[in-house]
Structure formats: C-alpha cells, structure tokens
Amino acid sequence: MQERANSVKQGLAEGRLQLGLWCSLGSALATEVMAGSNCDWLLIDGEHSPNDLLSIMAQLQAVGGHPVEACVRLPEENATLIKQFMDAGARSLMIPNVRNAEQAKRIVAAARYAPEGFRGFSVGHRANQFGRIKEYHQNAHLNQMLILQIECEEGVRNASEIAAVDGVDVLFVGPGDLSTNMGAMHNAGADHVQQAIASVLEAAKTAGKAAGILAPLQADAERYIANGFTYVAVGADLGLVARGSDALIAHFKKD
Numbered sequence: 001m002q003e004r005a006n007s008v009k010q011g012l013a014e015g016r017l018q019l020g021l022w023c024s025l026g027s028a029l030a031t032e033v034m035a036g037s038n039c040d041w042l043l044i045d046g047e048h049s050p051n052d053l054l055s056i057m058a059q060l061q062a063v064g065g066h067p068v069e070a071c072v073r074l075p076e077e078n079a080t081l082i083k084q085f086m087d088a089g090a091r092s093l094m095i096p097n098v099r100n101a102e103q104a105k106r107i108v109a110a111a112r113y114a115p116e117g118f119r120g121f122s123v124g125h126r127a128n129q130f131g132r133i134k135e136y137h138q139n140a141h142l143n144q145m146l147i148l149q150i151e152c153e154e155g156v157r158n159a160s161e162i163a164a165v166d167g168v169d170v171l172f173v174g175p176g177d178l179s180t181n182m183g184a185m186h187n188a189g190a191d192h193v194q195q196a197i198a199s200v201l202e203a204a205k206t207a208g209k210a211a212g213i214l215a216p217l218q219a220d221a222e223r224y225i226a227n228g229f230t231y232v233a234v235g236a237d238l239g240l241v242a243r244g245s246d247a248l249i250a251h252f253k254k255d
C-alpha cells in the first residue's frame with residue numbers, strides 16, 4: 001500500500017489556488033458535511049474550538065472518504081502534540097503564532113524523523129494505515145505540510161526568514177490575531193494591517209512558498225486571491241450556521 005499523495009501540497013507547488021473551509025464546531029458530522037462541499041482542504045481547529053486528539057481523529061475519519069486534505073491546527077507549538085497528531089493521521093498541520101525562524105526550525109524538526117528531526121518513531125498507527133504503508137517512515141515528509149501562522153508584528157518582521165526554513169510550506173496569516181496585536185481589533189482592513197499582510201505574502205512568494213489566509217467575507221477572499229494568496233479559507237462552519245440561522249429566523253420574525 002502507498003500513502004495517498006497530498007493533492008493540496010502538489011497544487012500549491014504548481015501555484016494553483018487551494019480553497020479551504022474552517023471547521024470549528026468540534027463535530028465529526030458537521031466536518032463531514034463540509035467535506036462534501038468540493039473544497040480542496042478543511043481546517044480542523046484545535047486552538048479555539050472544543051477539540052482534542054480523539055475528537056479531531058473522529059473528524060479525520062469522517063472526511064477520510066472525501067477528496068479533501070484535512071489540516072489540523074494545534075493549540076500551540078508543541079513537539080509532543082505534533083507527534084501525537086501526525087501519528088493519528090494529521091499530515092497537514094497548522095501551528096499558530098510563529099514568530100521567528102528558530103521556532104519554525106523546531107516545528108519542522110518535531111515533524112521529521114531522524115536524522116532531519118526528532119519525531120518519535122512508532123511502527124504502526126493511523127498515519128501509516130497501521131503498518132500497511134511499508135515505506136511510510138522514509139517518505140512521510142513528502143506528503144506532510146507545515147502551515148505556520150503569522151499573527152503578530154514580530155512574525156511579520158521575520159516572515160522572510162520563517163518562509164526560508166526548509167520544511168515550511170505555507171505562511172498563513174491569522175487576520176484576527178494580527179489585527180488585534182497591531183492595535184486594530186476587528187479591523188483587519190486597517191491600512192497598517194493590510195500592509196503587514198501584503199508583506200507576509202511577499203515574503204512567502206520570494207521564498208517560493210505559498211501564502212494563506214482566512215477570509216470568510218467574499219470580497220476579502222476575492223481580493224486576497226487576486227493578490228496571490230493560494231491557500232485561502234473562504235468560510236467556517238460556525239459562521240455559516242450562526243449567521244445563516246440568524247438570518248432565517250429574522251426573515252420570518254421581521255416586524
């Protein structure tokens with residue numbers, strides 16, 4: 001048995017837009033519903049959502065039959081969590097709040113087996129189909145994706161060095177945290193925040209890496225895509241359910 005190729009990694013390498021959706025509800029059923037949308041990737045959130053290793057594994061299992069690449073966001077840079085979630089089958093990982101190249105190198109090393117890194121070895125787990133993918137350990141890095149979030153001014157300043165780290169695949173802007181950390185909470189459209197976002201995009205492009213962002217407002221998503229972001233989440237389960245249900249009831253309850 002061979003590991004299925006990471007189509008999103010291949011698409012990004014060819015410069016093709018990869019459209020994603022954000023899964024925050026912590027529900028395997030809701031994530032499975034999103035997986036059927038024809039999106040290219042899904043983000044299963046382990047930072048701001050009521051998720052843990054078991055609930056995220058259930059979501060990975062729920063989407064396993066769909067042609068979609070699941071990316072798992074960990075709550076923090078943590079080598080033990082990187083090991084556990086990769087063994088559980090999360091081969092695309094998003095790490096929040098990456099601030100410098102040293103941190104990026106630690107994250108890459110935690111995801112790689114020796115001699116490149118120090119990921120703990122286990123002979124069989126969900127990632128290698130319980131020992132059925134014989135060449136998994138030698139080739140795991142080929143289908144891995146590391147998506148590092150740039151969410152503060154230090155990260156923006158160091159974006160070029162972070163992007164240049166071998167093993168980093170995507171610089172991903174967290175517009176909410178970045179704008180908050182730049183004194184513009186709820187206003188990612190502020191000029192100085194937009195300039196910072198543009199500089200992260202430029203840093204990624206210069207290093208030959210992809211740039212990503214979460215943009216649930218259609219006009220924002222269209223603008224970021226036009227500017228060159230290729231790993232773009234264009235909506236979230238939580239927002240779709242909350243705003244959609246609000247609007248539906250408001251329609252029938254309008255005075």
Ligand SMILES: O=C(O)C(=O)C[C@H](O)[C@@H](O)CO
Nearest residue numbers: 048151174175176177178214
């Ligand atoms: O900073 C951001 O924005 C993100 O990283 C995305 C949020 O954490 C996501 O949960 C939507 O609010």
